[in-house]
Amino acid sequence: MKYAVTAATGKFGQSAVSTLNAKVGAENVLVIARNQDKAAQLFPDNPIRIGNYDDVDSMTKAFENVERVLFVSSQPGGPVDRATAHKNVVTALSAAHVKFVAYTSFPNAQAAVSALANDHRATENAIKATNIAHSFLRNNWYLENEMGFLQSGAHNQETLYWANNTAGWALEREYAEAAATVLMADAPQEVYEFAGTPLTYAALGQALQEATGNQFKITQVSQDAYVQSLETTGLDHDTAALFASFQGPINDGALAEKSADLAHVLGRQPLAASAAIKEVLAR
Secondary structure: OOEEEOOOOOHHHHHHHHHHHHHHOHHHEEEEEOOHHHHHHHOOOOOEEEOOOOOHHHHHHHOOOOOEEEEOOOOOOOOOOHHHHHHHHHHHHHHOOOOEEEEEEOOOOOOOOOOOHHHHHHHHHHHHHHOOEEEEEEEOOEHHHHHHHHHHHHOOOOEEEOOOOOEOOEOHHHHHHHHHHHHHOOOOOOEEEEOOOOEOHHHHHHHHHHHHOOOOOEEEOOHHHHHHHHHOOOOOHHHHHHHHHOOHHHHOOOOOOOOOHHHHHHOOOOOOHHHHHHHHHOO
């Protein structure tokens, strides 16, 4: 069985490749990346193929003779819009006759109202249309997304937030391990709603206090006030507004997921928030 991981040089891809290497052997795990040198440095024992989501032909060649693919979604804002880039990958999967694909998607992608879900919904639909066997790995929020919040508490400074709902934070490596496990599964589900225990920012702040031993203030402010607080750190208004918008999916309930899928696939509970925070801050 030949496996492949796309976007393998990213943090998620690296963790997924590490899990697969340990389970099936590096010789059976193809690393697909845009940068040959970086991939060779990170994965000295894995076969490497060059593939760019912007180029259908390069992805088709990268998928040749591969049976199972972990398709890691790209970040928006590239030279080719994400919906088109993802469509290219799906076209390549079909052209290369890949038998199974696991795609990292967005929580409740088919019904979510968040604008962030749009590209993922389109990608899921494109994969369905190919009739390739598949699993959609609908990942909640990575705890690493909250580095600004975590660093404030680590420095015993007031932590601010504006979103008024919950997120299922878990470590990126936990989502990646689960993704690799699904890729190897004999009878995977079509959809996994992967999430940690749903927490509010206030509860995350309390876990941060426990992790650091600091007793800083945890304060909810308006979105405008949050933007202004970011501007005081030296960010221009547009950048501050962009960073503040990252809490939007939490505020609108898109990440208020209650699911045991992540724990079930991992075979254990994800790390508790305080322990996960300690791991992130120790890096």
